[in-house]
Amino acid sequence: MSAKLVLQGIAVAAFMAMLHSGYSAREYLMYSKSIGRQDLSLPIEIVLECLVSLAIMTVALVISVGKLKPISYEAEMKRYSIDG
Numbered sequence: 001m002s003a004k005l006v007l008q009g010i011a012v013a014a015f016m017a018m019l020h021s022g023y024s025a026r027e028y029l030m031y032s033k034s035i036g037r038q039d040l041s042l043p044i045e046i047v048l049e050c051l052v053s054l055a056i057m058t059v060a061l062v063i064s065v066g067k068l069k070p071i072s073y074e075a076e077m078k079r080y081s082i083d084g
Helices: 002-032 044-065 073-077
Strands: none
Touching: 002 044
16 A cells, blocks of 8 residues: 555544544534533633644645645746747
């Protein structure tokens, strides 16, 4: 199995964790409102799950992209000839 495929799998798992943290936040806020709590701040576990999954997903996607192509004007002009 290639490293790129593994990193993309990690990114998908991190995205699923981020979706889970969003769902958990929604459920927590709905529950807090239903019992009449005035303090609607999220628990640290939900916040950390979101931030850690965002960091893991970002790193996995950046590493899996690979080497970037040059975008300088000279590099683009090397692809074309003067004759058209």
